Amino acid sequence: MPALPEIWFTRCPVPTATGIAADRGELAREFAPDGIRVRALQDLPAGQRDAHFTHELPGLFREGGNVPALWARSRGVETRLIALTWIEERQSILVRADSPVAEPAQLRGLRLAMPRHEIAIDFWRAMALHGHAGALSLARLTLADAELVDVPGSPIGQWEGELAALRDGLVDAVYVKGAVAVETARRFGAKVAIDLDAAPDRRARVNNGTPRPVTVHQRLLDEHPDVVTRFLALLLESAAWAADRPEDVARILRAETGAGVEGVTGAYRPETAANLGLSLSGERLSLLEHQELFLRQQGFLESPVDVSAWAAPEPLLAARALVDQRATPLVSPISPGVRP
DSSP: OOOOOEEEEEEOSSOOHHHHHHHTTHHHHHHGGGTOEEEEGGGSOGGGOTHHHHOOOTTEEEEOOHHHHHHHHHTTOOEEEEEEEOOOOOOEEEEETTOOOOSGGGGTTOEEEEEEOOSSSOHHHHHHHHHHHHHHHTTTOOGGGSEEEEEEOOTTSTTHHHHHHHHTTSOSBEEEOSHHHHHHHHHHTEEEEEEGGGOSSGGGGOBTTBSEEEEEEHHHHHHOHHHHHHHHHHHHHHHHHHHTOHHHHHHHHHHHHOOOHHHHHHHSOGGGGGOOOOBOOHHHHHHHHHHHHHHHHTTOOSSOOOHHHHBOOHHHHHHHHHHHHHHSOOOOSSOTTOOO
């Protein structure tokens, strides 16, 4: 097998097991004895982070939004899906403070903000489309029942362009999610009209981060399966570590998201710390298939992605076995009561 001098990891600025493991220094500690350097893609200058979207860096582990991950796969990049998470992120539809809108049926005929960003894959627009579609679906409506208004995405911050358009009366409703959105909405004087996290049907809030995939390049999986297994084991262990430490997780989330206490507390439920676990369950794969179909119908994917064929369950199974092995105390060969 070829030598592996370094591996890379990247994650979105959201709750991730990768972010927890990185904060605790576990990634570097695990691979240092092998002479493998672990590097964060986010430490590179902004103009050199395209692999977060294209995944054209073979030694990369990515825990991030599913829109770029599905887009890269649809373009023929040989990635594999090795895990999925599901974390509620305060997805909501915002309106102006004086708006009477308070339920999904009232979105009929309204002007919904659809941001446009000049980037290779406009995941912001994809999020807005599916967020509004999810809200409309709660009243048995579709995107065709509202007016979709293009809004220039702001280069200065998340949700700035959409919320400025809302403030200025150019649109009637905006989809947002996450910690930064909580603080930005307050600054613009917007209020929550529809809380998508409260919808009992998870399909109403399938979006870029729900479910969120962990992906690797096929070459890394073929040439260094042990490294993939060990990396996943660290994520499993970090998720377990986080489950009983909500205060530590909140601190890490403030650093990861760039939001303050108000944003993190407002966006993430207390049980978030206990919900960072990885899975490739049939339910999560089905929800990702729902997202794939939506993205394809909206023109974001160059070709279909067979989610079941994309998924590689073996690394996660091996990682669970490794975690169990690490947790099992060594049994002394000396019989009880026999002095050495």
